[in-house]
Amino acid sequence: MSAVTTAVAKPDAGAVHTARQLLVRHRGLAKLVLLAVVAAVVVPMVNSRWGSGSWPHALTVDPSGSLGKASNWIIDNRDSSPVFLYFFGYVSYGVGYAVRAVYLVLLALGWTGVTAAATLLAWRFAGLRVAVTALVSLALCGALGMWVPTMQTLALMVVAVLASVVVGALLGLAGGLSDRMFRALRPVLDTMQVLPAFAYLLPFVWIFGIGVPPAVLATVVYAAPPMARLTALGLRGADAGVLEAVTSLGATGRQRLLTARLPLARKQLLLGVNQTIMMALSMAVIASVIGAGGLGDRVYQALSTVDVGNALAAGIPIVLLAVVLDRTTAAAGARLGSATVERSGRGWPVWAGIAALTAALALIGRLLNSASWPGGWTVSIAAPVNSVVGWITGHLNSGVPVIGGTADWAAGFTTWVLDPLRGGLQGLPWWSVLLIVGALAWLISTWRTALTAVLAMAAIGVLGVWSVSLDTLSQVLAALAVTLVVGIAVGIVAARSRRVEALLRPVLDVFQTMPQFVYLIPVVALFGAGRAAGAAAAVAYAVPAVVRITTQGLQQVDPGAMEAARSLGATGRQQLRQVQLPLARPALLLAVNQGVVLVLAVVVIAGMIGGGALGYNVVFGLAQGDLATGLIGGTAIVCLGLMLDRVTQPAAATKER
Amino acid sequence: MARRKLLGALLAAGVLLTATGCGAADMTKQTSPYANVSGAKTVTLSVQSWVGAESNVAVAQYLLEHELGYRVDTVQVDEVPAWDALSQDRVDAILEDWGHPDQEKRYVHDKKTIVSAGDEGVTGHIGWWVPKYLADEHPDILDWHNLNKYASLFRTAESGSKGQLLDGSPSYVTNDKALVNNLHLDYQPVFAGSEAAQITQIKQFAQQKKPFLTYWYMPQWLFNEVPMVEVKLPPYTDACAAKAPADIDCAYPTTALQKYLNADFAKHGGKAAQFLRNFHWTKDQQNEVSQMIAEEKLSPEAAAKKWVSEHPEVWRSWLPK
Structure with missing residues (x-):
């Protein structure tokens, strides 16, 4: 509520507004200063001791030996212990x-x-x-x-x-x-x-x-x-x-x-x-x-x-x-x-009717000797679908005039976005990654959240999968950026037009319930095996949720505030920029948070289509029965998920109270 | 109070169950819950992710169902876990194994929960391959000594400054990382992550006549569509194969592909078990079915049906007398 007053009734509450704004900024600033002081003391010490490249080897623990032993023990004793x-x-x-x-x-x-x-x-x-x-x-x-x-x-x-x-x-x-x-x-x-x-x-x-x-x-x-x-x-x-x-x-x-x-x-x-x-x-x-x-x-x-x-x-x-x-x-x-509960009185005849009708139809099926679906009543959609997919891969893959083919895009995305991002992340001194994670989490939330995030990230290093995890992280960040741009843009359009929203809703429904697997192969056909394909699948999977949250957030903006802005003569674009978007900030933050979670889920599965990194370790562990590799990869994914969630989750719990 | 009572009761029940030990639950006898319904005799076959394995299963399934009156369930499992599932009776048979000495020792020789069912008849070979159009252009590329000379040809966005060695599913038997290291090759193995992804990628390269170097194996239907030539690696020796995985520096062996059955099933599986023991065909016959499934996009069942109707002389001898 208070946000509404500050945003709309600017002239009256101007002083209060700036004061609060300053305070908020100050609080953030104070946290940053404190962090900088701590870093100034700790970093040189850490740096002289362990250097500043990738995660120092001295700080890792390799559990794969004991995990392997445990796994062998289980197989050998499964029928006797x-x-x-x-x-x-x-x-x-x-x-x-x-x-x-x-x-x-x-x-x-x-x-x-x-x-x-x-x-x-x-x-x-x-x-x-x-x-x-x-x-x-x-x-x-x-x-x-x-x-x-x-x-x-x-x-x-x-x-x-x-x-x-x-x-x-x-x-x-x-x-x-x-x-x-x-x-x-x-x-x-x-x-x-x-x-x-x-x-x-x-x-x-x-x-x-x-x-x-x-x-x-x-x-x-x-x-x-x-x-x-x-x-x-x-x-x-x-x-x-x-x-x-x-x-x-x-x-x-x-x-x-x-x-x-x-x-x-x-x-x-x-x-x-x-x-x-x-x-x-x-x-x-x-x-x-x-x-x-x-x-x-x-x-x-x-x-x-x-x-x-x-x-x-x-x-x-x-x-x-x-x-x-x-x-x-x-x-x-x-x-x-x-509705009410009083209908319970006439509930049982309905249930009995349902049971009787089901039994009768089951019996009819039996009598007609057709327990499983009759073989003659089936259609095969595989052939037509495959020819469409074949056409798409044949024609859109490469050499389309002006825009280039999808494979060219993928190569460009890999070379110009994924590679520099991965290189950049892996080139950062390990302590600076921890520092950045801590600062981000602390700025939008409490010190406890920040601590969790930093510890999760450190656990990745301790497990000895630091650079692999940063590879996964770079894919998540790249895919997230695309997801947010596309998702929020579409969400804004949908929020402003009922018709677009009505058209989008069934599409979003289907996309959100589609198993992630189904996304994987068409993206390989379009983008070739590799990280770009994984990112594309992740974007396709995460965009619907972001669109939906953005749309809802924008639509739920207090109509009073909108009305006020309109009466002050704000144009559509001004309304959007100065009233709707700022007021929908919580929803947008939620969209970011959801986006991160969904993108990570698919980027990990993309280990099956050349995404490499942590997802590949898990697939490898499952496929080779090498549970040590798989479990360490899985744990690192958990830590990464935890860290990403904490870094994007505003301190909602404190506000609720 | 009430909660404490409940906790106590639960605890007591747990202790009672463990102490009296009303019969142990044998983890090695865990048939699939979907098996043997409504009186049908069921066989559960494991399918591995490559098409050749799918062809074996399709034909075996078709014959088991139509000639011997079984119901067949198939489960997609990767190679190593399939051994584990086989030992637990969750599947009854593996029809194409590419050689897993560790598992063989553990389950066949030590625990005796799995028994061999003999050769499948097909000989498998793993290696590195380049497309024929590339080999025609640079004939000396077929010797591994010259691979470094051509590394720049194989560069992709994924492999960066090195040449790309396209690798497949993580479930496959591979020493590629060790080979690249030990032979000092300027290459980067890039794992497509699944065979499907790898095939799609190879086709993509072939369509544009781009150079590529890939981990691949015979028999494989893809050779009919994208002709490839093998690159010679240092010759295979038993001494080299016995080295630690990270030290291996020679080519892959040529393996006679094997069939394995669950020990219980082998004993009590009746005609089905006998049939699976007799199952034996050639590389070309397998490829014929694989081609229909993967290229002509026939369903495995339809492909099997077609093959079975065309080659009765082959499968008649598999049926138990």
Whole structure:
């Protein structure tokens, strides 16, 4: 609110404004001065001791020997050690059986039963429109010849989502009820949400080997945090007045939780479920690298033959699943928010009807002897898609007059942007990198954040992957710059025109749910294998989120401020520059933060298409069973993610209070 | 209070479970949850990321399904993890292995969870290759001694001032970094990161008739489309292969590609196991299928079907009597 007054009512509050501005600047300045003093003392000492090139060798620890030993121990003792026989073995079996049970149910229902159940459930939870979407989507999955993989992914998803929701809700409950738990959990959960999915895979492979169980577990760990986070926030955000009233009515702690706090947090809980489902789906695809099977595996297999068409045929069902699940849970959340609970009386006949109809259709499918999708009803989109891709690579790759070809751009981008950036970063004295990281994080946030960021960066050095990590960092920074320029520009246009926004929305939806894998091969076709291709994939993946956040941020600018600016005769451009953009600053900062996180996630996966650096180390570790390399790479990715998040995350927590 | 009780109960349950040890869960018997549904006999085959491996699996899958009445699941796994998965019974067979002595010792000889199923019939060879159009222009490039002379030809944005040695998937058997070092070559191995990326890149170069030097292997369908000639490296010797990985300075061996089965499956797999043991074909036959999959973009199933209908004389002998 205060920001609005300062920006609009400039003439009146001018003095206050400048004073505050100065103070803010001073605070930043003070931090910088302090840092400079510390640096002036510490740097010469450090410098004389360890020199000022890349990270000093004396300060590294090489854990690969012991990691390798540990990994060999696991393989040799997996079938005899009690830890495995009585704990991990059970976990693994349990997960395996659960997935199998769901899969068997889905197969028993047949395509008729599953389609009926999905459509009816969507109708019950989210209304007719979503029901039609569900019906069409499932039919498309079948028509693309992907029925069985879709069911496999669905089975894995059901188990992973249920587990994530239970684990997340329990953690969230603990965090919602106890302040100490909340303080302990929050930073962990916040951090887990920004880490690239790819970094989660290795520890599970280490213990469980390749297969469905590690895939499910990695998915659970990746997807549970949003549920935990939103549950805790929902419980804590409950209206104090209502709680007061309930307490005064003499409710016990448990009654208060069950009758007031949980129902009040309903909306957040459903939002948590929604986010958990979306994250689980994206992970289930990436986890095909460690044997998850299903649709992700089809994408992965198709990519190994540069078969973009077939990759797309498996990618489309993933998007469709995502859209249906997202719309259903989102609509269910909205309904719960607005509608009432009194309908529970006539709830059970509806449920019985749904069950009966599903059973009947499943039976019909059985009787017609068509449990799996009929083979004759499929279309192959692979051939036409591939010819289009072939045409594009044939014609746009090189030698297009005036603008040059995409391969020329990529070479230019590599030579003129990525190389100098990497060289520059790697040429910086190691302590100056730490200093820069610390200064950036401290300027926009607290000293604690700065310390975390610096420690994360230092950990990378200690692990002995300093220059490789700076290579990854240079790719992230280059891709981020492009993402922000494109994303914010498009976001501004979308915010100013309803029509553009309406046109963009479905496109953004699809792009945001598309598995990252599908992006990888077309960019290789266009830009050639290498870091430029990885950067391009990262930009394509991160731009939608940036566009969306920018658009929302600009649209949510206080209409009063806009009105005031307009009445003062500001032109459209002036409004944008002087009112909208400054007021939307928090949203823009959030866009930067999100952009960094998403770009890092893809730059890492780009290790599969020549991105090299840390991502390659992880891929190499997975592919060669060399878990030491992979785990160190994965840890460095985690540290890099942590550092980047801290450096771009303004101190929101302090403001909230 | 309530929370403490709950914690106690959980702890007690955990202790009870461990102490009574109601049966150990064997980590080596973990069949895929998607296997053997609705009474069907299922075989799970591992597919590696190169097309040749996919051809083996496609044909084996087609015959298992249509001639022997099995249901076949395939899982994409890289080479080394595939060994691990095979030993845990998560997959039943590897149909094309390029030689992993460490794994062979560990799983076949020591733990006995994997058994050999004999030759696949194809001989594999890894090496460095240049396109034919380049070899025609500079015939002496085919000797590694002359590679440094031509390093500038192979420069790319990725390799900087050195020549680019295009490398493939991280999962492949490779000594390229060591070779470049030990032979003092002015080259930089650039890892495409996957075979798909590498093939795309090679095709791109070939289309523009640009020079390139790449890690590649035979048999490979890409040779039919982009003719390449091998660069001679110092000859392979067993003594050289026995050196530490970082010291290797000779060419790659020529390997008879092997098949492996899970030990349990080999014993109880019935006709399927016997069939996979009998599976044996030639380089040309494999390439025929690979070509259909990768170049004509037939689905693996369609390619297998076509090949099977055209060559009954080959596969008839694989079927168990």
